[in-house]
Amino acid sequence: MSARLFQPQYLQAPRNFVVPQFEQPICLEIGAGMGRHAILFAEQHPEKTLVAIERTRAKFKVFAVRQQDHQLAHLYPVHADAIPWVVHALLPRSVEQLFLLYPNPEPKNPAQRWLNMPFFEFLLSRLQNNAQITLASNVPAYLDEAANQLQQMWKLPFVRQMIAQDSARTHFEVKYLARSEPCAELMITKPDGYHTRFDDYISPVAQR
Numbered sequence: 001m002s003a004r005l006f007q008p009q010y011l012q013a014p015r016n017f018v019v020p021q022f023e024q025p026i027c028l029e030i031g032a033g034m035g036r037h038a039i040l041f042a043e044q045h046p047e048k049t050l051v052a053i054e055r056t057r058a059k060f061k062v063f064a065v066r067q068q069d070h071q072l073a074h075l076y077p078v079h080a081d082a083i084p085w086v087v088h089a090l091l092p093r094s095v096e097q098l099f100l101l102y103p104n105p106e107p108k109n110p111a112q113r114w115l116n117m118p119f120f121e122f123l124l125s126r127l128q129n130n131a132q133i134t135l136a137s138n139v140p141a142y143l144d145e146a147a148n149q150l151q152q153m154w155k156l157p158f159v160r161q162m163i164a165q166d167s168a169r170t171h172f173e174v175k176y177l178a179r180s181e182p183c184a185e186l187m188i189t190k191p192d193g194y195h196t197r198f199d200d201y202i203s204p205v206a207q208r
Helices: 036-044 057-070 082-089 119-125 140-154 171-178
Strands: 026-030 050-054 075-079 095-101 127-137 158-162 184-189
Touching (some): 026 036, 036 050, 036 057, 050 057, 082 119, 119 127, 119 140, 140 158
Parallel strands (some): 026 095, 050 075
């Protein structure tokens, strides 16, 4: 596990935060952008609830309009910083699938990459047993580092695979594949019996 321990008790809830009431379990996308993948996924999986978080105001505004146009009641767009929102909104073992599609590779701040952050341990505690994480990137070195972290730090099984040239899940994916960039993904599984230090943590906000 991470040498630095994540400390959720010091994170304030987002402004105007209301604890959501979901039919459990849910799927979760962090960094949803303008919502292309979220809308496609929701259309293809009407039996699932997808929570799609985007921090950037301009992108989220586009996403919210598109979601209303598609009238997808089981798609839940969230405009917030993902870390405090996840801490205060999600219960342990409540997520069956997590998407991290083309996250910012943070070339100048590697400590902010998802698998390098202490928060990743907390995020794992929100996943069900056998939940799957999809981490996609067009930066081979980013996936190399993530794969090493999965093996050395997080002890999680994964499969690395190239993304098909006709895939079009996100606007970034369409752009990168059109430029023949090497898009690939890690398909990560949280196995039965996997434990974190936050398996029983529930935010006081969620308990009210």
